[in-house]
Amino acid sequence: MSTAISVAGLVKTFGATRALDGLDLEVTTGEVHGFLGPNGSGKSTTIRVLLGLLRADSGAVSLLGGDPWRDAVALHRRVAYVPGDVTLWPQITGGEAIDLLGRLQGGLNRARREELLERFDLDPRKKARSYSKGNRQKVALVAALSSDAELLILDEPTSGLDPLMEAVFQDYIREARAQGRTVLLSSHILAEAEALCDQISIIRHGRTVQSGTLTELRHLTRTSITADTDRPVTGLGSLPGVYDVLSENHRVHFDVDSDHLDGAVRHLTTFGIRSLSSAPPTLEELFLRHYGDELPPEVTGGEAVPAGAPQS
């Protein structure tokens, strides 16, 4: 397996602001890689460096085996890009913008273009100034997806799309993966990343804080358990990997590390379980633990989180 994108120790500053602070990112050819982080964490800056629109201050950056700054034009024939904030020329129609961007990139598949326009329900005859945010995003998506680029770089491509269109988008990303194309998908919508991505990198304050497969990352998350028991549960708080225990008569609620789920449930059975519900581990929870507090970047699954940690 070869590497499509390799970034190591990337630093980018704007005046006094350190937008990227030693970021690492490794994307293998053929995978859909989720690039997650909250607003302002440096996702778009990283992508603009990858496209040669910004120059790295330091660090090693390689895109499809080339230098994204020096070899920009040659590399861009093999890359399609959807910006996070799609701005189009007000007096040019959506159809014209799609054709223009496709031709500048090196040609687009006409049949595919028509199919995408239909699936995304986009009127190509409207001038761009009358498009909504979602429709502008569709223009950029149709242009990118109807190209034969081997690498798709998508910066929050679905933030303006409705759920129906989001589903269409997901179909096309799965199709791209089936064709062996590589996708770098920046997002803060975790459900989307969970649905599509093979690998995920989470960044914060311009640094990579977690990276791995969905399964590996899920491993770091906790399951949330609520149980009604015959007798009030005691001694749960002293078990390893159990957090935020809340008991109320015969009902108990707690979070447990995935590694210690077995032990905790065994402990519960000794009090006679009458009902048991568990919320599966989600990326969201991992995400909130990384961003909802001021923990250092090298957080591991075993660290405690104060109950009711700020979420916004």
Place this chain on the structure above:
Amino acid sequence: MTTVAERAAAPPTTTPRGLALAGTGTLVRFALRRDRIRLPVWILTGAAMVAFQSLGSQTFYDTPQALAAYRASVGSNAATIALAGPPVGLDTVAGAVAFEISAFVILIAALMAMFTVGRHTRADEEAGRTELVRSARVGRHAPLLAAVIVAALACVALALATGLWATATGLPAAGSFMLGASIGAGGLVFTGITAVVAQVTSTARATYGIVGLLFGVFFVLRAVGDINGNLLVWTSPIGWAQAVHPFSDDRWAPLLLCAAGTVALVAVAVALLDHRDLGSGMLADRPGAPHASRGLSSPIGLALRLQRGSLIGWTVSLALLGLVYGGLAESVETLLADNEEATAFFPEITSAGLVEGYLATTFSINALLAAAYGVSSVLRARTEEAAGRADPVLATATGRATWLASHVVIALLGSFLLLAASGATTAAMRVAATGDADEFGRLFDAALTYAPAVWAVAAVAVALIGLAPRAAVAGAWAVVAYVVIVAMFARALDWPDWVDDASPIGWTPSAPIDGWTLAPAVGLGAAVLTLLAVGFVGFRQRDLTTG
């Protein structure tokens, strides 16, 4: 919860009229804050031009003889009348100041009013900011009226500043403030005109284009009216403003006409606003092409598509201006023949020499306009970049140099086209008047002499885009302002030679009086190439910057 509480507290008896204006005061204060640098710059520029002119004229025409000679030369020069205004009050130095400068400061006032109203109405609406503002407790008419109030305040401030500075340089106070009032009144009418046009178009760019065109039309109407001394001047708001005749008649009636015209225009704008949706103009968007034409498949194709409207508009305007200039050249001869005073003072002046001098002046004015176009066209690249529209193009297999070159090529060829178009129409009018077909080539070549100088000004904008993108727009227009001010004042105010030498226009021989020479063209060519190289290298080295 807050919303409910506020709603309950709001007086239930507010009339619909009051609601339509709700929030106007807040928006006025907000607009004044946004424009706290821009408006003082416009106002000080206008007032300073009057002050410079006052100081210059007082030095120049310090004796009654000098003033009489001036009066004689102006009375016989249609070019000066076409550019300046009605030749009245020339028996005092103060009157000469008003005659020479008022048209330029009215232009400043009109531009200030146009950009102020446009920025706070159509530009905000286009960017979606008005939608956000209107979603708050802000009435339908409030953003428009706030923009009009801010522009009107700026016009009043310009009028007062002009009056103060003119008085401070030694002109009679009453006339100074009448001069200020006539300038402010001109700006006021363009406040109203822009308010109407902003309702009709759907983009700020189109608003500025149409208002600019209207200014040109009104300027030509008053020029023709002033030369022939007829009622045509009353068809033009610029004519109204200048009919105040400061320092001589000090007439109030034209000021009232300007005020009434402004009120009527604003009323029309409000009525139009009531009949359209937020975000749209009066004309609905027609569906466009579902596919891009073959022309739209390269960076130059895109740049041409983006710039063609403005290029066509400028070319047609300059061709018409050249036509008017060429036609007026005949009046220069007629006026001289009729003017005994002038022939007495300038026995050595022949009508042919006067026509040559007149044509040289008009060609240099065309060169200044072509330079302004060149800069605006180059800056289109920066606008594209700042709006984030360069990103998707440069993320394709399009190199930075190719992308920048696509706009620069249009700027250089386009400004050449403007010189050629205005030169050709002037030359054709002269051929028609003199019957000498050889005149065409001679005058056409003379008009093109300015090409290297025009390119040099545009090339400064390219260099700025490469080196200092965020300062490029302000910096490039500052260079244009410098070139214009030097062309207007350097000789009259006897400024040191280096001031004129620093302007590319100053390097160019005054064709057709002086012939084309190699040295300045080579020097300017080298400057153009150097500035372009600096710009392109800088642009390839730096980050793209949006916003």
